[in-house]
Amino acid sequence: MKKNLPLAILSGLLLWIAWPPTPYTTFLLFIGFVPMLLAIENIIQSTSEKKGRQIFNVTFIGFFVWNTASVYWVYNALKQVGNLVAIPITLIPYSLGPLLMATACWLYYRLRMVTNRAWALAGFVCLWIGYEYLHQSWDLNFPWMTLGNGFAVSHQWIQWYEYTGVYGGTIWVWILNILAFLIYAGLREAQLKAVRLKLIAAFALLLLLPLGFSLYTYYNYTEQKNPSNIVAVQPNIDPYEKAGSIPVSQQIDVMTHLSDSIGQPNTEFFLWPETAIPDYMDEDRIQSNSSFIQAKRFLTKYKNGNLLTGAETYKIYNTRATATASPDMHGQFFDNFSTALNIENSGHVQFYHKSRLVPGAESLPFGNALAFLKPVFEHLGGATGAYGNQPDAGVFYSQSGIGADPVICFESIWGEYVARSVRKGAQFIAVITNDGWWENTSGKDQHLDYAKLRAIETRRWVARSANTGISAFINQRGDVVQQTKWWTKTAIKQDINLNSELTFYVQHGDYLPRAASVIAILLIGFIAVKKGFKKRAVA
Known part of the structure; x- marks a missing residue:
């Protein structure tokens, strides 16, 4: 030895x-x-x-x-x-x-x-x-x-x-x-x-x-010309202050100001990062939520504009409708979600619930086998395995018919999962993340680098909005065309080429x-x- x-x-x-x-x-x-x-x-x-x-x-x-x-x-x-x-x-x-x-x-x-x-x-x-x-x-x-x-x-x-x-x-x-x-x-x-x-x-x-x-x-390799203007916002809000000392309205003001600073009349998607709206919103009553109304208001200046943003949402059920639902004090049940929202001028809202959850922090591993432990975690405030999810990848469609793949943080390291959205019609990949938890370490750089692989596998542009960085645009060859600096408040925009062709990997997966x-x-x-x-x- x-x-x-x-x-x-x-x-x-x-x-x-x-x-x-x-x-x-x-x-x-x-x-x-x-x-x-x-x-x-x-x-x-x-x-x-x-x-x-x-x-x-x-x-x-x-x-x-x-x-x-x-x-x-x-x-x-x-x-x-x-x-x-x-x-x-x-x-x-x-x-x-x-x-x-x-x-x-x-x-x-x-x-x-x-x-x-x-x-x-x-x-x-x-x-x-x-x-x-x-x-x-x-x-x-x-x-x-x-x-x-x-x-x-x-x-x-x-x-x-x-x-x-x-x-x-x-x-x-x-x-x-x-x-x-x-x-x-x-x-x-x-x-x-x-x-x-x-x-x-x-x-x-x-x-x-x-x-x-x-x-x-x-x-x-030559991309087919099919341009769409995208804005990626990096608000640079300390993740440990998002749900505490900084009011939600102030955080939304920061992101709308950054969006407006470089937005164009033809901008079709504004990307805000994971949990950009940290106000827990009832999905069934979201249209009346003050944070939602504030976030949507700035879109009136952009006729075809869509806001693709991270948010914290929940749903209430009369019965335990899902395996992840927890009881509340009123005899009902609820699910919390790490959510991507697509908001339009028309008032139409699309939801995507993060599916690939971080074991332990966001999901209870082997939930069925360890279901007997769920009451224990509920007495602890649902601190472990607290998030619900959706079973498969999703696609957001804009008013003009553009398909966007909403990818939340950890999900961007699953090639086949991202490919499923592309197979369903996504023409570009929108990664929204919050890498601030890792601080200025190689973790944030690795996470950005891995997004290049998704671009090559699918031959789709990747637009990346990261709360504290690194936000970026990556072309269909995997080149980082633009990127921000770490821990800076900024926004970047890019005319990307949409693609509807399917690669062999997208068609056949892993x-x-x-x-x-x-x-x-x-x-x-x-x-x-x-x-x-x-x-x-x-x-």
Whole structure:
């Protein structure tokens, strides 16, 4: 363990250095796992006992280094509640991903015990993708560290994400790391020169062909002209004062002033950030809400204008109409929502309820299994799992027929989820977020970078309104055309090109991880069957 642990830690450090938002080091993703694979191989070839446990422990530490160094900023969102609470809770995203990653490595070891190295390495790729797909699909979802996200700062390299999504990047990274590992391992194992040359040629081809195709696509991609003027507002209101010391009317005044400062007669969408209107509004009586009336008033100057804004809303039911509904003091039930509103001059209002909720903070993980705990949380004021949601992605349509995909904060890291709105008719992606909780850390930069991947997957412009920054406009190639500075009060506008064509990825979604997950399940079954036969043979 002593000689293999430094190798695992080296992998963790290389992957961290390669990870967004660090520029110019993305290439390290292609070799970052090699020390880890060498450590696993050393343990497999050793004469020590409990090899599976050693592999799990060593790889967990390496992955913990990578994950913690990359998402250290999660702590900032919780530190206001005190270290006694913040530190244990932040250990979940720091540790849960590494636990799943290390489990994939342990399963690779078990597969090596029943087949040869080549087949086991091929199976390892499927096992890894299976872990990534699980981590974006279950109730403890946190797909921030999906390997394909690592190319977000080098988006020119992965224009083919319009066919594969981010999982194509995961496969690319693993294939090149495995080839680099086999080349290096061959030097230690007196590999035949001809075999080594074939591996080197395969590495070069599988690096250069996708890269060349991507660069060719990038430099030859042309957007169809279909302009629409969009304004993105960045009010820069301290998130810890939004619901406290700053009156709601004053916050709305700030955003309307910023909107008017650059709005044009032909502006079609004004974007305000997540929870821009922090006044809890009854959705069934929203037209009479004073905050809603104030927000809508400024639209009278813009004939075709739409206000797409974040808000806090609720709905009241006579019965427990949803699984997330909580009882009130009057014998009724209610749901709170993190909401996107689309407000028009006509008075028509469209609602979208945030669907991809942050585990723990906004939703109770495994709510059905842990339903017996709901009364406990209700006595605590509904502090955990307090938000309702809607089951699927939505689209807002303007009076002129423009389709906008409302994406609220955390949702922007789900490629397939965003693609669903595009499939339903969204012609551009509107990301509204509040990254101020993370302060001036790499979290806000990573969040912006990941939005480039959604632009490439869907070939849609992304307009991003972030409360404290970074607000931006991203074109269909993934280029950041405009962006604001962090922690500044400002607004930006852009003529974007609307697009109605559907990419292969939009039409088919996450077909790669679904196929890989099926193979991973079959491999786990294969391991279990082989282990069972082995036990019978020994008996």
